[in-house]
Amino acid sequence: MAEQxxxxxxxxxxxxxxSVNGNDTTGQRGDFTKPFLxxxxxxxxxxxxxxxxxxxxxxxxxxxITIPDGVSLRGSDxxxxxxxxxxxxxxxxxxxxxDNTRLEDVxxxxxxxxxxxxxxxxxxxxxxxxxKLRTLVINVDxxxxxxxxxxxxxxxxxxxxxxxxxxxxxxxTTISVTTDAGNLGVxxxxxxxxxxxxxxxxxxxxxxxxxxxxxxxNIASGVLAVLGGMVNSATADVSQTAGTLELGQVVLQNSNxxxxxxxxxxxxxxxxxxxPGTLPNNQTRFMYPGCETVTASEIKIRLGRQxxxxxxxxxxxxxxxxxxxxxxxxxxxxxxxxxxxxxSGAAQVNNADLTNSVSFASGDDLSLKLVTALNxxxxxxxxxxxxx
Numbered sequence: 001m002a003e004q005x006x007x008x009x010x011x012x013x014x015x016x017x018x019s020v021n022g023n024d025t026t027g028q029r030g031d032f033t034k035p036f037l038x039x040x041x042x043x044x045x046x047x048x049x050x051x052x053x054x055x056x057x058x059x060x061x062x063x064x065i066t067i068p069d070g071v072s073l074r075g076s077d078x079x080x081x082x083x084x085x086x087x088x089x090x091x092x093x094x095x096x097x098x099d100n101t102r103l104e105d106v107x108x109x110x111x112x113x114x115x116x117x118x119x120x121x122x123x124x125x126x127x128x129x130x131x132k133l134r135t136l137v138i139n140v141d142x143x144x145x146x147x148x149x150x151x152x153x154x155x156x157x158x159x160x161x162x163x164x165x166x167x168x169x170x171x172x173t174t175i176s177v178t179t180d181a182g183n184l185g186v187x188x189x190x191x192x193x194x195x196x197x198x199x200x201x202x203x204x205x206x207x208x209x210x211x212x213x214x215x216x217x218n219i220a221s222g223v224l225a226v227l228g229g230m231v232n233s234a235t236a237d238v239s240q241t242a243g244t245l246e247l248g249q250v251v252l253q254n255s256n257x258x259x260x261x262x263x264x265x266x267x268x269x270x271x272x273x274x275x276p277g278t279l280p281n282n283q284t285r286f287m288y289p290g291c292e293t294v295t296a297s298e299i300k301i302r303l304g305r306q307x308x309x310x311x312x313x314x315x316x317x318x319x320x321x322x323x324x325x326x327x328x329x330x331x332x333x334x335x336x337x338x339x340x341x342x343x344s345g346a347a348q349v350n351n352a353d354l355t356n357s358v359s360f361a362s363g364d365d366l367s368l369k370l371v372t373a374l375n376x377x378x379x380x381x382x383x384x385x386x387x388x
Contacts, residue, residue, distance in 0.1 A: 013050045017042040019057025039065060039073075039083055046071045054106065056080040061094070067131075069098040075106035078137045084109035091117040093156075094140075096124060097131040104134035112142045115150035115185070120175070122156050128169055128197045129161035136173040143210055147182025154206070157192040157199045157224075165225050165246070170201040179210040187212025189233065192224045192243070200225035200246075208233035213258060217243040226250045227265070238262065247388070255306040255388075257357040259338065262310070264388050271301065273368050274382040279326060282374040286367055287328075287383060298334065300365035307387040309366065310357040312341045314350040317380035319343060324373035328383055331367045332358055343378060 015029050015036065016022075022037035029045045036042040039059050042052045048070030056076045061083065067073055075081030083106050085094055094110045095103065103121070110120055120138045123131060138154050154175040175189050189206035192199050196219055206214045206229070214231035215238045217224035222243035231237040232253035238245055239258035248265035273287040275294050285294035289301060312330060320326050320343050330339040338356040343349075360366060368383060 017054045058082045066096040067101040072102035093119040097127045100130040107137040113144040115148040117151045120154045123159045126161045128159035129163045133170045141178040149184045151186040154189045158194040162198045168202040190215045193218040198223045202227040204229040269387040279378045300367045311386040313352040321377040329369045
């Protein structure tokens with residue numbers, strides 16, 4: 001025990017939990033010679049400002065735990081300190097974060113063979129502004145339940161507060177959610193919904209197996225930032241269903257944003273199309289990449305890597321004119337997509353499509369279709385497409 005305490009660098013008011021030598025009856029706060037046996041008893045004894053230090057071992061919880069306000073819980077390391085609830089028979093949240101709390105260096109396991117609502121870690125109240133997860137492994141798995149309906153989430157954010165992006169509520173963590181491919185419920189690695197808040201992940205890997213979405217924001221005016229790391233879900237890596245999703249230097253393993261747009265915080269690749277003259281009247285044409293007049297032939301770009309295509313933006317020297325509209329549409333393998341935009345009336349600059357995105361695989365063809373109004377007045381049009 002002494003070696004572990006030295007490695008943890010423990011100081012100040014500390015509550016010790018030991019799966020081998022602990023005793024919930026004789027355990028005392030601040031005395032490493034009298035550790036508690038269970039995590040729940042250690043948390044119950046802790047006061048604001050304390051650290052609950054959990055030594056190596058496997059800790060099977062009788063019920064989900066809440067980290068009290070102002071308390072941190074730190075394990076020995078993710079490989080040897082495991083806190084879990086296995087085979088639960090009802091709706092379960094494994095860990096609930098209080099305000100100004102911290103959880104680090106443990107592995108959390110939550111499993112069930114039935115269709116129940118499962119949540120690995122819950123951020124509620126205003127905990128998103130002050131609570132932090134660091135160097136964790138979070139596993140939530142109900143794949144043994146088979147097909148059916150159950151909501152399964154690695155980290156659920158239902159908190160309020162709008163801290164800056166630098167807070168990074170989750171860092172250096174692996175979040176894994178596994179369900180049966182026939183699960184019809186809401187399955188997410190990280191889900192932000194219900195309450196308006198800012199929430200950010202940095203250097204974190206999120207993996208959803210079976211079915212579901214890696215990271216989703218689904219609350220108007222909410223902001224979810226995913227900064228670094230990797231997100232991997234065959235259904236969709238990320239989704240900005242409502243609110244704002246910010247991505248910064250994160251790998252989307254499947255280049256799939258659920259057909260929705262997002263905000264790229266790092267520089268993305270761009271393709272520019274332009275026509276240096278006057279657009280033709282009342283015609284369907286295609287634009288060349290670079291600077292060339294439009295053509296009746298469809299000019300296709302073969303993509304050398306998978307990508308998410310988003311944010312179709314247009315600027316023209318001269319507007320179409322009253323009651324006239326020119327429309328641009330991104331095409332994938334010769335088929336129109338939902339990514340489209342237009343100039344109408346006196347507008348010379350469009351409002352970029354901030355709703356849709358399109359997933360392209362390596363080897364797919366990308367092209368840009370233009371449909372002009374009768375007697376359009378548009379000249380010198382420049383179109384920019386962003387690839388992430």
